Amino acid sequence: MATLSTDLPKKAPGSGTKAQVLQLLLGAAALLTLAQYLNLLPAWLHRLPEGVIPPTAQILDAVFAFIQNDLGLIHVTRFIAEGPLEFLLDTSANLLEGKRRWPYLGPVPWAAVAGVAGVIGYALGGWRLAALGAGTFIWTALIGQWKMAMQTMSVLTVAAPLAFAIGLGLGIAAWKFAWVERVLKPMLSVLQTLPFFTYLLPAVIFFKVGPTAGAVATVIFAIPPMILMTTLGLKKVSPEVIEAGKMSGCSRWQMLRHVYVPAARTEILVGVNQVIMLCLAMVVLTAFIGMPGLGAKLLAMMGSFKLGRSFEIGVTIVLLAVTLDRMSKAWVVKQPVHFEKGTPWWIRHRMVLTALGVFLGFILLAQLFPILGSIGRKQHFSQGKEIDVLIKGFLALDGIRAVTEWLRWFLNVKVLIPFRDTLLSIPTPAFILMVVSFSYWLGGRRPAVFAAIFFTIVAFSGWWDRSIITLYAVISAVVLAMMIGIPLGILASRSEAWSRRVLLACDTAQTFPSFIYLIPAIMLFGVNDVAVVFSILIFATVPLTRYTVEGLRTVPPEMTEAADMSGSTRRQKLLSVQLPLALPTMAVGFNQAIMFAFFMVIIAAFIGTQDLGQELQRTLAGTELGKNFVLGLNVSLMALTFDMAITAWAEHRKRALGLD
């Protein structure tokens, strides 16, 4: 039964014409490429001549200059930057890292922060979370990274609540007014694929360098999922709860305040979790515009190839990410539990009181024992140099070295470079035709039309070759990631225990700021193309494995039982029942892998690549806002092309299988 239903639906009556269209498109592409190889193709068909490329960057620059200066937007943004935003940032910076600004109270002793983190962890999830919360901050202090970590946290504590508030407000507006949603939706999908460098430059230009620009970029980066989760949650409120509210005589404001928002609590808190994680990821990345903190230090250490210190900072970032993620997720699932009647107030509020007590207690103790307040230069336990020697020694072992060197040589010479050169040798129109046929084959007509439009825009942007190099890195990494991630997922899904372990590992890995993935890549392969592909590869394997496990696990048991009773072997069951049914879910993972790859390829520009990322990074140094936007949009358009095709396919397939 299951196999039948998976094989039937594709044979739509129009499939004959679809094959013909595909043949036509691919034939034209092949013809063009062949002509190019035989030197028969006129040059203007191979690459667009310089003359026809419109000066988009300059036009954009003029537009931005107009908005910025003539319309006076710069005054508004500067006011926000120097007024309320800077005030908030200074306050948090004073409290956490001791910057000399109002209220001149900080820095708060590290022991007090660790203590409060422990109490919050306990309140949300018992002793294990308490140990994680307190342990993270104790580690940070002992390893001598307190100040850096607090520089990062002080921006986070301002950016995350701001992103939450703005996202919640916009989410409510989008739910209430259909036109707001119509305006927001396309903007959100572009925002979610836009490389982060494109967030950074406008922030720098409009909001001056330093923490303010970093905070603005971080807030903008973290808003989209909050909007989406808010709208989703509000739409899901049960109609009877809404009617109960109305029948209780709620006014509109009361409905929103007392019925809708509390009833959408779970989705809103999931949004909070995502806001926090995206904020952390972005705050770390603002190192590229010179914001001090863990990211900046990591960037510097990796730049000078100090692997030991990089490793230690990496651990700190990972610990912070895991702590913030686990705590906010625990908050999502935490349900209120009643107190017995007559419980005194100090028991009802005992968590708040304990936190307060711990906080004040450690502040007092820190007066007596300064070591609890801050750990000085000579006192910390950083083993940077030793780890450095250890790692480098390990990598220099003959066996290890032979393997990495061979891998590097093999991938570079036999796989990556030939692949890249092939892609580059294809004439622009032929390449566009290929992408269009891919989109048409996978997603149907609509994605194909968009693919044509998007890639034509990329061609006319004047950055074709670099776009292709970007694409080449993405494709190679995702293909390699599939070869690793999918078998891994299939293997793990065989047993329930392993599925859960792998899912947990993937979920944890997904909370790491993307920057982290550069560390092992650089460690193993040094600074070159292989390291870039390798870092994207690990980053992209995670969602592939995750959704493979997820997809296989959620195959309805009666289907696999039916397959068992039909006498299929394990292999037959996998190939003809489980995989076809899991494919739509796996497609989600595939899509995420591609999006992650586009994101990572830009970050990997730091290693020094020749793609769009490198050019993007260069724009940060200057004020070429127009060029920055053109480059960013190229990445976004390429990512959106794949996103649309894969999503269309997955949705169509899910409907055909009746899985939704």
Next chain:
Amino acid sequence: MPSSSPVISAKNVWKLFGASPEKYLANMAPGRSFDDIRADGYIAGVKDVSIEVGHGEMLVIMGLSGSGKSTLVRCFSRLHDITGGTIEVEGQDIMAMDERALIELRRNKMGMVFQSFGLLPHRTVLENVAFPLEMRGQDRHERRARALEVIRLVGLEGREEYFPRELSGGQQQRVGIARSLAIEPDIWFLDEPFSALDPLIRREMQDEFLRLQEMLGKTIVFITHDFDEALRLADRIAIMRNGAVEQCDTPDQIVMNPATEYVAKFTEEIDKARVVHARGLASPLNGTAVEGAAIDGGATIHDLARLLINDTRAHLPVADAKGAVTGVLQRQKALDLLLGDA
């Protein structure tokens, strides 16, 4: 029992779902059936319904799912705006009310109980019950006192601090009932309040409900798809199908004289003797001389079974609650109903 001026009065009420229902209804040819309307792309949730609910009456609306019973009740409380016709609540046209007036009406006059309870998950039992009071701005102590009072009334004392998910289904519905009673509404809407509950709990809740109703004497519109439930509770039953009311009458009449084939099919399986009361089966005196002890008109034929078999009189006098003889019951007719036609 129904008094002269109805509490709710609906005249030719239409509720259509679709693209532009008002326009469609205005231009619609009369006499179009449910299926005709559906073919035009509209769903007739409520189709030309005229019905009145008297003061202190319990009207049970029943029908299969999708028959429009929930839609009709939501029109009475203006949770749905109707497409055509008028609905008056205590003489006021509710479609003419502005938002403020409607909120005031709901805050003071109406209570509603929902099938899946509609409790606010983040509030305790006490806070849920006090919710309508809070919305109308009553002060904290007053609303706490009143909420505790209704919580006791529905038998949930001791659970005030619990959250809805810590309660069983039956207990959750008690909270829903308490909440709907907190503002002391004159009109009480119950939308299949017991159908999400286990049969045993359902029975218990029905008894509880009858006890409350006896105490409070409210005007009630009660929805159910369970005929037995309808028969147990109703003063009058309205049977709906495809948005229209097929018949609206007392349980006795519905069972004895079904107006349409659909209603007849509905009542086929029912043990009529358990439904029909002696007074419903009795014929008027019209000068017939009756003698001997009178039987209670409020008892069902089933209740009287033993008596009917033992008492050999052909005509039995039927008395009302005060003991006055109001009619005469033919023994043979009653026995036929009890045992089936010979």
